[in-house]
Amino acid sequence: MNKRIYFSSIAFLATVLRIALAVLALSWVSSQAAAAGQTIDPENCIGCHEETPVLGVHSGTLFGATNRVATCADCHGWVTDLGQHETDGADMVRFDSAAAVLEPLTLTPLSLGVSTIATQNQTCLQCHSGKTLGALHWTHDAHGFELACSTCHQLHPKNDPVRGLSNASTIKLCVDCHSAQTRNGEGVRP
Amino acid sequence: MSVTRRDFLIASTCVATAGAFPVVHSMEVDGKRYTMVHDEKACIGCTACMDACREVNAVPEGVSRLNIIRSEPNGTYPDVTYQFFRQSCQHCDVPPCVAVCPSGASFRDPDTGIVDVDPDKCVGCQYCIAACPYQVRYIDPVTQAADKCDFCRKTNLAQGKLPACVESCPTNALIFGDLNDPDSEVSQVIATSKTYRTKVELGTDPHLYRIAAPTGGNRS
Ligand code: SF4
Ligand code: SF4
Ligand code: SF4
Numbered sequence: 001m002n003k004r005i006y007f008s009s010i011a012f013l014a015t016v017l018r019i020a021l022a023v024l025a026l027s028w029v030s031s032q033a034a035a036a037g038q039t040i041d042p043e044n045c046i047g048c049h050e051e052t053p054v055l056g057v058h059s060g061t062l063f064g065a066t067n068r069v070a071t072c073a074d075c076h077g078w079v080t081d082l083g084q085h086e087t088d089g090a091d092m093v094r095f096d097s098a099a100a101v102l103e104p105l106t107l108t109p110l111s112l113g114v115s116t117i118a119t120q121n122q123t124c125l126q127c128h129s130g131k132t133l134g135a136l137h138w139t140h141d142a143h144g145f146e147l148a149c150s151t152c153h154q155l156h157p158k159n160d161p162v163r164g165l166s167n168a169s170t171i172k173l174c175v176d177c178h179s180a181q182t183r184n185g186e187g188v189r190p
Numbered sequence: 191m192s193v194t195r196r197d198f199l200i201a202s203t204c205v206a207t208a209g210a211f212p213v214v215h216s217m218e219v220d221g222k223r224y225t226m227v228h229d230e231k232a233c234i235g236c237t238a239c240m241d242a243c244r245e246v247n248a249v250p251e252g253v254s255r256l257n258i259i260r261s262e263p264n265g266t267y268p269d270v271t272y273q274f275f276r277q278s279c280q281h282c283d284v285p286p287c288v289a290v291c292p293s294g295a296s297f298r299d300p301d302t303g304i305v306d307v308d309p310d311k312c313v314g315c316q317y318c319i320a321a322c323p324y325q326v327r328y329i330d331p332v333t334q335a336a337d338k339c340d341f342c343r344k345t346n347l348a349q350g351k352l353p354a355c356v357e358s359c360p361t362n363a364l365i366f367g368d369l370n371d372p373d374s375e376v377s378q379v380i381a382t383s384k385t386y387r388t389k390v391e392l393g394t395d396p397h398l399y400r401i402a403a404p405t406g407g408n409r410s
Pocket of ligand 3: 234236240361363
């Protein structure tokens with residue numbers, strides 16, 4: 001009986017120690033971030049951006065590079081200058097399908113505050129491999145250059161609209177975009 | 191009436207097929223010569239054509255008149271391309287499926303060049319399925335007769351429309367028309383583009399032309 005209490009107190013102490021170490025490690029990560037000029041704790045983002053919580057599949061997911069739950073900054077980047085950020089949203093990776101439309105036209109999508117397709121997709125490719133994506137659905141392969149992932153996927157709402165689409169709706173998605181291209185004379189046979 | 195005739199044909203051809211197959215096709219073209227081009231350069235592999243065909247022609251699940259076959263990926267992400275191949279009846283001018291049909295169910299319509307099946311005459315012997323070098327025929331699970339693409343002869347064409355697959359294609363990768371009319375789009379495309387057909391060496395004279403995608407495939 002006494003032996004059991006003895007062992008459970010050891011286990012309790014070990015847990016306390018582990019938590020303490022984790023807190024230390026976390027504050028070390030934050031101080032490293034601050035040392036690199038990254039002054040905003042990503043958990044603070046929601047203070048201003050409360051209307052856009054992440055409710056989809058990425059909510060609570062582990063971010064491979066840090067092995068902790070993904071934060072806003074892991075995908076959107078760190079804010080180095082809060083004043084500038086509050087004025088024009090500087091330093092952010094923005095996920096917006098507009099890039100797919102703007103980039104071929106202007107080659108300078110950043111002028112409208114939208115990150116390039118490459119910048120957006122590089123963020124996703126930190127965790128998702130092109131090979132896995134291609135195996136999930138071949139259209140990932142086919143649009144790797146031309147479309148931002150965000151053209152089809154949305155991670156903030158609870159449900160990503162393209163997940164679980166019926167076959168007919170998937171075809172409609174292809175048809176809607178590509179017939180518009182054909183009408184605009186962008187296809188091989190307009 | 192038709193069922194009775196079909197039953198009769200099934201009974202009589204069981205005996206008749208023991209001998210040589212009657213050659214019943216005609217190669218003469220009196221009127222139109224309907225032809226299709228699949229532009230593999232323009233095709234994006236969306237399969238809208240497959241869905242439209244199934245819907246318009248009430249093709250039951252489990253069988254299909256049209257398949258778009260996607261190649262293996264070429265290259266590695268994000269630089270990947272695919273090729274798409276249309277598998278459907280080629281409306282051969284010398285159709286082996288018609289030559290082997292013991293009941294006269296498989297026929298070539300001389301006014302249009304379309305190869306079709308009369309389900310009331312089909313006895314379900316499946317000789318045509320074996321004879322077709324393009325492997326596009328099947329037994330319809332509802333009618334129990336052989337079936338395949340008929341260029342929408344009984345549906346859209348009969349209503350003065352283009353075939354369902356052609357109508358539904360978002361990139362205009364399918365071109366359909368009369369090869370006997372030199373001014374038709376299909377004649378123009380065949381005259382001015384580098385096209386190819388498959389298994390021409392068999393002497394079937396297929397009327398599905400293809401424009402090859404560049405080596406390595408398409409970029410959607
Ligand atoms: S492709 Fe096959 S089914 Fe079609 S006409 Fe030729 S042989 Fe007959
Ligand atoms: S022409 Fe008609 S029957 Fe033939 S594949 Fe197209 S839609 Fe189907
Ligand atoms: S609808 Fe057109 S683009 Fe889509 S798979 Fe069919 S032929 Fe290709």
